[in-house]
Amino acid sequence: MTASDPKADLRFYLQSARDALLWKLEGLSEYDIRRPLTPTGTNLLGLVKHVASMELGYLCDTFGRPSGEPLPWLADGAEINADMWATAEESREYIVELYRRAWTHADATIDALTLDTIGKVPWWPSDANEVTLHHAVVRMIAETHRHAGHADIVRELMDGAAGMGKGNTSMAPGDSEWWENYRSRLERAAQEADRNA
Numbered sequence: 001m002t003a004s005d006p007k008a009d010l011r012f013y014l015q016s017a018r019d020a021l022l023w024k025l026e027g028l029s030e031y032d033i034r035r036p037l038t039p040t041g042t043n044l045l046g047l048v049k050h051v052a053s054m055e056l057g058y059l060c061d062t063f064g065r066p067s068g069e070p071l072p073w074l075a076d077g078a079e080i081n082a083d084m085w086a087t088a089e090e091s092r093e094y095i096v097e098l099y100r101r102a103w104t105h106a107d108a109t110i111d112a113l114t115l116d117t118i119g120k121v122p123w124w125p126s127d128a129n130e131v132t133l134h135h136a137v138v139r140m141i142a143e144t145h146r147h148a149g150h151a152d153i154v155r156e157l158m159d160g161a162a163g164m165g166k167g168n169t170s171m172a173p174g175d176s177e178w179w180e181n182y183r184s185r186l187e188r189a190a191q192e193a194d195r196n197a
Contacts, residue, residue, distance in 0.1 A: 007110060010137045017144035018103055021048060022096065024151040028158070034086055037154045044154055045095055046085035047147045049073070052099035053083045054143055058136045059106035062119035067105045069098065110137060 024044050025033050033045040053071055060067050073082035086095055115134035122129070131139075156162045160176075174182065 006115060006134075010134075010141065011107065011110060014137065014141045014144060015103075017141060017148045018051075018099070020148040021051060021144065021151055022099070024148075024155045024161075025092065025096070027161075028155075030092065032158055033092060036085075037157055041081070041085060042150055042154055043085055044151055045092060046083075047151050047154075048099050049086055049090070049095050050083045051144050051147050052095070052102040055099075055102040055106045055140060057123070058121065058140050058143075059109050059133075060102075062121050062131065062136055063109055063113060063117060063133060064119070065105070065109050065112075067102065069101065069105075106140070109133070 025048070028044070034043050036043050053074055056067050056069055056071065057074075071083075072078060086092075110133065113133050115132060115137075117133045118130050119133065119136060120126075120129045121131060121136075152162060172182075
């Protein structure tokens with residue numbers, strides 16, 4: 001067994017979530033990447049915009065390494081939830097490139113600092129805003145995977161595409177007939193359990 005490199009492990013899981021999130025945009029129209037598919041407005045491009053903003057906050061600003069990226073949707077007085085959707089003027093290319101720049105800057109922070117480096121999260125209360133880089137990276141991994149899961153469900157609702165990425169769906173093998181039979185079996189089990197309750 002070889003020794004593990006903690007930073008490499010953290011970067012691997014963070015990058016896999018980043019890649020999965022961006023893959024959910026592939027092949028979709030401008031409308032589809034923006035349209036809200038839940039009662040709370042969850043949409044694919046908004047998830048990317050939000051996660052880009054959080055990377056810049058947790059992994060850059062928190063450690064005194066601001067990116068210089070303007071994020072007007074997080075400024076004082078900005079509309080509530082403005083980081084969770086893209087305006088018509090904010091193109092797919094702009095949001096995706098912002099995310100790529102965010103992760104490049106965040107990765108530079110991870111490379112430059114030790115995992116026990118202390119930072120201060122600017123938007124947390126001043127008496128409880130200190131975190132280690134290790135904590136911030138784990139938080140960002142959790143945040144990104146959580147939103148990649150949201151994106152997975154939103155995309156599946158649109159066109160049935162599911163999984164982690166091209167060539168790695170992480171899904172059980174089966175054609176559309178198999179999945180329909182599987183789903184029907186789950187529906188029957190749910191109905192039976194409800195009758196027996």
